[in-house]
Amino acid sequence: MASKDRILRLKEETRANILGAALQIVKEDGWQALSMRKIADVIEYTAPIIYEYFSNKEAILLELSRQGYLLLSKDLEEAKSKHRLPAKQLEAMWVAYWNFAFANKELYQGMFGVSTNCCCETLNTLAEAAKPWDMFSEVIGELMGIEDMDSDVICTKYYTLWSVVHGLISINLLSRGSSDEINRQVLKDAIGSMINTIKPQIA
Structure with a gap:
């Protein structure tokens, strides 16, 4: 043994x-x-x-991405746990998402195909890749008073937020962004504006 x-x-x-x-x-x-x-x-x-x-380097990319999603989910959970109100949780989670991307640039690039030849369809099959979506959806749903996590409304709100945050991250990973101070202000403004559009829909 x-x-x-x-x-x-x-x-x-x-x-x-x-x-x-x-x-x-x-x-x-x-x-x-x-x-x-x-x-x-x-x-x-x-x-x-x-x-x-x-079997090949794509398999290595897949495993590194799986580990990246696990790390990201851990960071999101920690950020969420520091707040009680859904709006504050959502804001903290997106800031944690941003921080993860720049603390783990290479992993993030592999996870989302930024500057890589991404095998995105395969990456999307990772069970770990769904965890961040599940966590964000749960908080968005709570904020909006919606229990159905498959709701098109939740999906739209999530992808709108993700598109803005991921887009800003990608711009900066390609070294085409502004200063860190400006970027964080843009991030804060964008997240705040989106959360405000969600709040009035609370039942």
Whole structure:
């Protein structure tokens, strides 16, 4: 049993090393520079060993994105827990979303196809990718007095907010934005305006 546990632990460590090396390469040279050969060189393994764990670099992108969604969901939950009122929760969650994007630029780019060749259809099948949507929808629904989380109204409000926040993030990830101070003011104004359009619809 001890031997099996050791083998399992070594496999988990090797897998983590592969993912860590991949993220290191992306941080230094961008997603376009990622290859199985480069990963092997960084961790001093042979390429066949890398393929034992991941069939191709798209599979690595998928796993890194899955981990990214888990981290994002954790940040959103923490932001939500600091407030009682839905409006405040929603504002804090979007700020946390913004902060996550810039604290984890490379992960965010992979998760949403910013400056990457995104296999978006595959990414959308990740169960973890639905978690942020579920969390935002729950708060929007509470704010609007709507219990049906599949409501088209909730969906519209979410995508309007997400489009603004994600758009602003993408502009800045491409180095086409303004100063951090201006960006945060734009973010605050946009979120505040959208929340105000939701509030009057409370039952």
